[in-house]
Amino acid sequence: MTLISEIHEQPARLTELLSSQRKKVESIAQAIRKSELNFVFLAARGTSDNAGRYANYLWGAQNHLPLALATPSLFTYYRQPPTIKNALIVGISQSGKSPDIVSVLEEGKKQGNLTLAITNEANSPLAKSADFVLDIQAGDEKAVAATKTYTAQLMAIAMLSTALSNDETRWNELAKVSGWAKQALAQEQKIASAAQRYRYMDQCVVLGRGYNYATAFEWALKMKELSYIGSEPYSSADFKHGPVAIVESGFPVFAVSPQGKVFDSMQGMLKHLCNDLRAELVVISNSLAALELAEVAIPIPENVPEWLSPIISIIPAQLFAYYLTVVKGYDTEQPRTIKKITETR
């Protein structure tokens, strides 16, 4: 039962990461501040790409950095990489081994940009190709489905944002993450029992916006790779531009909607889904108004600030995907077809 124990390891790993890497992160931030930076160019795949989505919003909102997600095939198959000037090139990868992600960093460096690897393997090819390495210190992750490396990547991204803005209030909030994560884990029994209801669900959508756009993607990915459910993630705005048509009475919609600036936008969509379209909602939130709309309501701690809510809200989502997999009778440790380390070009 490696997966469930890795999920439970998260509060301790987050504490350790914060205390052991703060100095390193601050020195990286100092080097970044000294450079003439116009934007961030980020390469990642799978779970790490979802961490990249968090960086897109957090570094945008808190550090005013525009972020471009790399299209690795331009670097590999097409061999026509874009001309990148005044950028920070970031590669995120648990294993640090996917050749396409390494290609992006190598090309970015060759063109004279600063490069940063965020990885769990400080001796990996990705780490070796980078000017700076942010070691996420998650410890060996044995389950194929990534959990503790994902929250550690988010934490590393949040630490770098905080170091860049040099904001002591935000460092204090980061110190509370581990405690909130522990509280989120306390929902385990409730989630295990709620998962029963979805034994025969074979598709759903997952909604999240702003900072939690990343959480929607990661929850959907966990349900896909563990429970083999066709679960597609959307922002509530993109969902409105067409895909909402698939919702009929009883269609399952999962939503991550904590209190914060995009709450009203999400709540408008959830009310429409619940009241007009009669969708069935599973909601992770710290707002009573959102939880009240749900068939299955999964609360997270009241006082989690929006910018850190993705690190907390993914934890009950991981538990949900785990117990749904158990309920469906699938292998939680080794999903069919996929491997722990995926190498793509």
Place this chain on the structure above:
Amino acid sequence: MTLISEIHEQPARLTELLSSQRKKVESIAQAIRKSELNFVFLAARGTSDNAGRYANYLWGAQNHLPLALATPSLFTYYRQPPTIKNALIVGISQSGKSPDIVSVLEEGKKQGNLTLAITNEANSPLAKSADFVLDIQAGDEKAVAATKTYTAQLMAIAMLSTALSNDETRWNELAKVSGWAKQALAQEQKIASAAQRYRYMDQCVVLGRGYNYATAFEWALKMKELSYIGSEPYSSADFKHGPVAIVESGFPVFAVSPQGKVFDSMQGMLKHLCNDLRAELVVISNSLAALELAEVAIPIPENVPEWLSPIISIIPAQLFAYYLTVVKGYDTEQPRTIKKITETR
């Protein structure tokens, strides 16, 4: 039957767009070339966002421009837009009316960047907020599902790329697009009959890579909004990083895989899906090797160059979505829930 007639209008609209807008596109390209450009910052939703995905690859490969997809909520709900310097801000919208897309252009202009609207409504709020307007000249689109405005957006993007690189060979290839589009439409009867087989399909995945990553997204969106199918698009590389686990024997996989630089990557995945996982394939391609793997093989003209293949390969995909909707007995003109003009913030 507006939708099917709008699908059939495409060859004529593409010819008209090329001849009537070339001068305008060349003057826009000249202004862009004069500016100090580090990257493109692009805002769009729904079908227009899929056109943006084509721009991401085409402008990257042919014009060496990195492209960042905007996260509009940073401009609207969060009111913390990134600091954008030396960028071309592009908004793509059929109606030019979605307030979030207009917000991104207004803020980008305020920060001193060049702005470009690609729209079918030259008097829309989006057009009015931009320095340059590329009118896609698709004529009034009445069906809710966008078809002719999508291919016109792709054509406009391809024309701008060609004008930026000032390449007469590519202008000559653009002149052939309309003829290839006409050939693609000739598959109509075959597609209408093949759609029968998918009467009871309720989910699938759609794969495409590189230039045709956009086509995978747009085909999936048409099947969602018209036929209410849970159809999720992926690049073959992202699919390998986890989601491939959902494929079991007989699972329907749609693929867009014309000849070109990413063909080998796609073909490796399609062979794995067909031979190892026993998935059922529906393939759009001009490669015999790809078509041979398919249960339903949809050929496109042999000599379409890869960079223009998205404009051609989406046409049989539109026909497939249309006839699948007919087969399922749904309304092709007015899908449930959604409207022609979607305004999001």
